[in-house]
Amino acid sequence: MAKMHVATTINGEPEEFLCEPHDSMLDLLRGALGLTGAKEGCGTGDCGACSIMLDGRLVCSCLMLAPEAEGRKIDTIEGMAQGETLHPLQQKFLEMAALQCGICTPGVLMASRALLERNPDPTETEVRFWLAGNLCRCTGYDKIVRAVLETAAEMRGAA
Amino acid sequence: MNVINNKWIGSRTIRPDGADKVTGRASYSADTSMPGMIWGKVLRSPHAHARIVSIDTSRAEAHPGVKAVVTAKDIVEFPLDKSVMLGIQDMRWMSRNVLAREKVLFHGHPVAAVAAMSERIAAEACKLIEVVYEVLPHVIEIEEAIKPDAPILHDFLSFEGKPSNIAGKLEHKLGDVEAGFAKADVVIERHFKTRPVHQGYIEPHSALVSVVDGKAVIWSSSQGQFMVRAMTSLLTGIPQSDIRAIPAEIGGGFGGKTIIYLEPVATILAKKTGRPVKMVMTRDEVMRATGPTSGSMSTVKIGATKDGKIVAAQGTFYLQAGALPGSPIRGAAGCAFAPYDIPNVHSTGFDVVSNRSKVAAYRAPGAPIGAYAAECVLDEVAEALGMDPLELRLKNAARQGTKAAHGPVFPVIGFVDTIEAAIAHPHYKTPLGKLQGRGVASGFWFNAGGESSAQVNITEDGNVAVTTGHPDIGGSRASIANITAELLGIDYKRVSVLIGDTATIGYSNLTGGSRVLFASAMVVTQSTEKVIKTLCERAAKIWKIDPEAVVWEDGEAKPAGENAGKFPALSLVDIAAKASETGGPIGAGVQQNTQGAEGGFATHVCDVEVDPELGIVRVLRYTSFQDVGRAVHPSYVEGQMQGGAAQGIGWALSEEYLYDKNGKVDNASFLDYRMPVCSDLPMLDAVMIEVPNPKHPQGVRGVGEVPLVPPLAAVANAVANALGKRFYSLPMSPPRVLEVLDGA
Numbered sequence: 001m002a003k004m005h006v007a008t009t010i011n012g013e014p015e016e017f018l019c020e021p022h023d024s025m026l027d028l029l030r031g032a033l034g035l036t037g038a039k040e041g042c043g044t045g046d047c048g049a050c051s052i053m054l055d056g057r058l059v060c061s062c063l064m065l066a067p068e069a070e071g072r073k074i075d076t077i078e079g080m081a082q083g084e085t086l087h088p089l090q091q092k093f094l095e096m097a098a099l100q101c102g103i104c105t106p107g108v109l110m111a112s113r114a115l116l117e118r119n120p121d122p123t124e125t126e127v128r129f130w131l132a133g134n135l136c137r138c139t140g141y142d143k144i145v146r147a148v149l150e151t152a153a154e155m156r157g158a159a
Numbered sequence: 160m161n162v163i164n165n166k167w168i169g170s171r172t173i174r175p176d177g178a179d180k181v182t183g184r185a186s187y188s189a190d191t192s193m194p195g196m197i198w199g200k201v202l203r204s205p206h207a208h209a210r211i212v213s214i215d216t217s218r219a220e221a222h223p224g225v226k227a228v229v230t231a232k233d234i235v236e237f238p239l240d241k242s243v244m245l246g247i248q249d250m251r252w253m254s255r256n257v258l259a260r261e262k263v264l265f266h267g268h269p270v271a272a273v274a275a276m277s278e279r280i281a282a283e284a285c286k287l288i289e290v291v292y293e294v295l296p297h298v299i300e301i302e303e304a305i306k307p308d309a310p311i312l313h314d315f316l317s318f319e320g321k322p323s324n325i326a327g328k329l330e331h332k333l334g335d336v337e338a339g340f341a342k343a344d345v346v347i348e349r350h351f352k353t354r355p356v357h358q359g360y361i362e363p364h365s366a367l368v369s370v371v372d373g374k375a376v377i378w379s380s381s382q383g384q385f386m387v388r389a390m391t392s393l394l395t396g397i398p399q400s401d402i403r404a405i406p407a408e409i410g411g412g413f414g415g416k417t418i419i420y421l422e423p424v425a426t427i428l429a430k431k432t433g434r435p436v437k438m439v440m441t442r443d444e445v446m447r448a449t450g451p452t453s454g455s456m457s458t459v460k461i462g463a464t465k466d467g468k469i470v471a472a473q474g475t476f477y478l479q480a481g482a483l484p485g486s487p488i489r490g491a492a493g494c495a496f497a498p499y500d501i502p503n504v505h506s507t508g509f510d511v512v513s514n515r516s517k518v519a520a521y522r523a524p525g526a527p528i529g530a531y532a533a534e535c536v537l538d539e540v541a542e543a544l545g546m547d548p549l550e551l552r553l554k555n556a557a558r559q560g561t562k563a564a565h566g567p568v569f570p571v572i573g574f575v576d577t578i579e580a581a582i583a584h585p586h587y588k589t590p591l592g593k594l595q596g597r598g599v600a601s602g603f604w605f606n607a608g609g610e611s612s613a614q615v616n617i618t619e620d621g622n623v624a625v626t627t628g629h630p631d632i633g634g635s636r637a638s639i640a641n642i643t644a645e646l647l648g649i650d651y652k653r654v655s656v657l658i659g660d661t662a663t664i665g666y667s668n669l670t671g672g673s674r675v676l677f678a679s680a681m682v683v684t685q686s687t688e689k690v691i692k693t694l695c696e697r698a699a700k701i702w703k704i705d706p707e708a709v710v711w712e713d714g715e716a717k718p719a720g721e722n723a724g725k726f727p728a729l730s731l732v733d734i735a736a737k738a739s740e741t742g743g744p745i746g747a748g749v750q751q752n753t754q755g756a757e758g759g760f761a762t763h764v765c766d767v768e769v770d771p772e773l774g775i776v777r778v779l780r781y782t783s784f785q786d787v788g789r790a791v792h793p794s795y796v797e798g799q800m801q802g803g804a805a806q807g808i809g810w811a812l813s814e815e816y817l818y819d820k821n822g823k824v825d826n827a828s829f830l831d832y833r834m835p836v837c838s839d840l841p842m843l844d845a846v847m848i849e850v851p852n853p854k855h856p857q858g859v860r861g862v863g864e865v866p867l868v869p870p871l872a873a874v875a876n877a878v879a880n881a882l883g884k885r886f887y888s889l890p891m892s893p894p895r896v897l898e899v900l901d902g903a
């Protein structure tokens with residue numbers, strides 16, 4: 001079968017690629033596009049390690065077909081920091097040790113940012129339910145939840 | 160012991176590998192690719208138990224895009240009658256786990272592997288391999304496997320003179336249990352079951368291997384690059400000197416990555432094809448064919464006198480090994496009663512094979528199983544005596560000088576401190592409501608030292624580069640940087656820490672056994688001390704005074720007192736700049752088989768609430784108290800405690816494998832194999848108690864594994880307290896809870 005041509009925007013830059021109709025967006029990101037920040041923990045939408053933003057909505061890129069990127073805007077973990085300047089969530093995760101092995105971290109950060117964009121003042125319960133789709137086996141979530149709450153407070157203070 | 164001014168040790172520094180991990184730059188094994196790389200895929204057994212009659216790979220080999228096919232005949236054969244040990248692993252079993260030889264022993268057992276131009280072609284070609292099986296009856300559960308008429312997995316195994324699925328037995332004895340029970344006023348005996356649970360690391364196994372001119376380079380997700388090199392060498396026949404194993408960043412292991420699966424297969428495929436070969440498991444493959452830890456069946460009997468003194472304890476622990484021998488019976492039988500000073504102990508472990516995937520280590524392997532049974536019975540003993548369960552533990556707690564049934568006499572330990580801290584903590588006094596309950600449990604783990612290597616180099620611009628040999632999963636680089644900065648008296652940011660590969664650093668044992676910081680801090684400390692000695696010598700040379708007359712203080716060489724002469728202090732930068740003139744590059748390495756990793760103890764307190772309509776048990780509060788020796792980087796010590804507690808809660812409440820009648824795992828996905836998610840848990844409080852290990856320069860004790868020992872019983876005791884009814888089987892999942900409640 002002929003490959004499909006897809007034109008899209010990734011982290012603010014125009015991007016084009018060829019793919020098979022059945023390729024997942026995660027495969028394309030990690031393969032041809034060389035953006036390996038999104039991880040494959042399951043490939044079935046259950047772990048959130050592959051989280052990206054599609055037109056401002058949080059999605060599992062393993063469940064998205066690559067051709068669906070046509071004409072859309074994609075944001076990945078690689079676009080979260082501004083050059084050397086980390087996003088406040090990234091900075092807080094480091095300061096509060098909200099990661100151990102770090103394999104879940106790109107997905108958790110993408111999901112946390114999506115939460116704070118919608119809800120700058122979440123309760124602990126709201127954070128926990130929002131992040132329920134992002135598995136972390138190392139931390140027991142404690143430091144992740146604290147880091148998200150703390151970042152939210154700081155960002156509100158700064159705003 | 161070193162004098163430590165505590166500027167960096169104990170401080171919550173930002174880990175050196177942190178920025179890479181929050182930006183997505185960090186390179187895990189599956190993130191790596193190579194020019195010309197092709198893909199490998201494994202064909203797995205569709206049967207739980209079958210003899211392999213024949214394998215025909217010709218159609219697969221002829222498939223367009225296929226480059227090579229391997230089966231067991233391509234790896235080194237280890238005859239069944241001769242054990243070849245590598246650490247605790249027997250290569251007879253390891254080789255047969257990597258590729259099935261005579262028989263397939265579980266659903267998902269690797270039978271062959273294909274390398275092809277794409278992962279899809281490799282998967283298609285796997286389907287073209289024709290395997291003729293003679294299907295045999297299978298057995299999954301322990302109680303079935305040890306019956307006299309059970310299907311026998313291995314005809315070379317026998318127990319008490321008869322063919323058996325019992326592959327081994329281990330016994331610890333202290334005193335005389337019968338005499339002990341005779342003195343007891345209260346004796347309680349109970350039977351328990353736990354299910355196998357998976358380590359659940361989020362990163363699937365993965366390997367990328369290139370073989371050029373007979374020399375292999377392996378990037379894989381592993382807890383030990385030297386283990387990867389040694390096992391791959393044994394299975395492929397390539398000498399260790401021709402294998403370079405590179406530790407990629409690792410996305411969790413918890414013990415499950417202390418053995419190999421893909422590495423030798425990818426190596427042989429790469430050798431056959433002359434191209435780099437990448438293999439990545441799917442989650443389904445991870446769940447079917449890697450890990451888990453054992454399921455178990457145990458009986459524990461404990462006797463105590465009226466005043467609460469435990470006089471005898473007896474335990475029998477049957478552990479599932481999976482399809483090939485080697486379950487962690489030592490952890491179950493050895494750790495169950497180790498926290499207590501009990502004069503009469505008899506503890507026995509049985510290793511049982513059945514048609515499940517071969518178990519792999521999981522955080523304090525075996526110990527949570529032993530502790531679950533022992534600590535639940537202790538709870539009932541406390542109840543029968545009308546004693547507070549922590550007071551009972553305190554009264555019987557092992558202390559310095561206590562002789563444990565598994566052998567050692569304990570040195571300075573902080574177990575009592577963990578219980579006292581728990582009793583004094585506000586958590587223990589928080590009022591409970593209806594259908595709420597509180598449980599406590601303690602636990603012990605051996606901890607390990609072992610081989611470790613380090614190199615500490617001063618860069619020409621006066622900074623520090625440290626290389627160690629244990630893969631860093633949870634922040635060990637940060638801790639090593641803290642220690643090096645402390646010893647040298649310089650800013651933490653001036654120390655970079657790298658994990659070397661097998662060609663760039665000396666042999667270092669696995670990241671396992673809670674050894675990493677204990678062992679690597681020891682060799683890094685000694686290396687740094689050598690470097691400091693050299694720095695003083697160089698300063699002496701510059702000043703033309705005796706090296707003995709120079710001291711190293713606050714990152715500078717200074718004359719030691721008035722008599723040494725008056726010279727302006729020389730910084731690391733000053734001395735590094737003159738290194739060539741004063742004798743050459745400055746650096747030192749130490750390689751050692753480290754000793755003195757003393758055991759670790761913890762006490763956990765858990766509050767739950769039970770929803771009687773839905774059968775859901777919710778953890779309301781959880782506090783861990785642990786003797787951590789010295790918290791070199793407190794955040795990552797807390798992280799170990801919290802992560803272990805969460806895994807234990809999962810083990811207790813929701814995780815288990817479900818098998819269908821054909822012996823196939825029915826829930827091989829994250830959705831159906833239910834690990835705790837963020838909304839399942841409360842904050843997990845971690846109280847670190849520092850009773851420094853006198854045998855370690857910084858007082859370090861292993862901290863990574865003990866956290867998984869007490870939670871099973873802590874949760875179970877909390878549920879019992881909430882319902883007034885006891886469960887003797889895990890997980891206490893909603894259907895089971897409803898069953899017990901309905902049986903009321």
Ligand code: FES
Binds near residue numbers: 047051060061
């Ligand atoms: S890889 Fe997409 S949800 Fe797990």
Ligand code: FES
Binds near residue numbers: 099101
């Ligand atoms: S930090 Fe390892 S899975 Fe989250």
